[in-house]
Amino acid sequence: MKSIILFLSLVINIYAFTDEDRLQNFIYKKFVAYYPSINIESIDIKPNSQIPKTFTLDRVYFQKNSLKRDSGSFSAIYSDGKREKRVYFKYNIKATVPVLVAVADIPSHTPLDSSMFTNTSIRFTNFYDKPILKVEGKESKTFIPRGKILVSRLVRNIPAIHRGDFVQGVAKDGGVEVFVSVKALQDGGIGEMIRVKRDGYKIFKAKVISSELVEIQ
Numbered sequence: 001m002k003s004i005i006l007f008l009s010l011v012i013n014i015y016a017f018t019d020e021d022r023l024q025n026f027i028y029k030k031f032v033a034y035y036p037s038i039n040i041e042s043i044d045i046k047p048n049s050q051i052p053k054t055f056t057l058d059r060v061y062f063q064k065n066s067l068k069r070d071s072g073s074f075s076a077i078y079s080d081g082k083r084e085k086r087v088y089f090k091y092n093i094k095a096t097v098p099v100l101v102a103v104a105d106i107p108s109h110t111p112l113d114s115s116m117f118t119n120t121s122i123r124f125t126n127f128y129d130k131p132i133l134k135v136e137g138k139e140s141k142t143f144i145p146r147g148k149i150l151v152s153r154l155v156r157n158i159p160a161i162h163r164g165d166f167v168q169g170v171a172k173d174g175g176v177e178v179f180v181s182v183k184a185l186q187d188g189g190i191g192e193m194i195r196v197k198r199d200g201y202k203i204f205k206a207k208v209i210s211s212e213l214v215e216i217q
Contacts, residue, residue: 101120
């Protein structure tokens with residue numbers, strides 16, 4: 001009987017997460033969602049003020065911009081059921097991130113393929129843009145020098161529609177679809193937003209569906 005009680009006690013302790021565990025798990029999930037290939041080694045969290053013993057964690061506020069660096073701050077709301085207290089925390093995350101690095105200079109508007117890059121992992125410190133790991137269907141948006149880490153601002157989807165093309169535009173209103181001919185005012189890849197114009201009418205924003213169709217917003 002004693003062995004059963006001891007076993008149950010161990011099980012409860014394993015699953016009895018503390019508020020600090022929940023905060024670390026929250027931050028872990030945020031970074032993994034933003035960088036799916038990130039390898040997180042540790043997450044260190046320290047409160048800037050004392051947390052009342054009778055209060056428990058209620059909700060967390062974490063800015064998206066904080067995902068671009070390995071250290072920063074966030075806040076959490078603690079409650080005792082009647083009162084709330086905001087506590088500020090500092091965090092530090094140790095991790096590595098896989099990246100693609102250009103093996104040679106790449107001119108702008110060049111279709112990309114994997115042979116143009118080498119795979120490596122770097123220490124996560126500061127990223128002003130998300131690293132790109134898949135280059136199929138993309139082209140360089142600007143000149144990419146040798147040794148440059150590939151990030152989202154340097155690439156775009158290969159245009160399915162080019163500026164000056166006349167394509168079909170579909171406008172949806174409930175269950176009704178209206179098709180009109182529109183002129184593309186910008187290049188755009190599948191899924192990207194471009195500006196289009198219908199004859200002499202006003203300019204619309206539209207999502208590129210295919211090389212022949214856009215969805216007017």
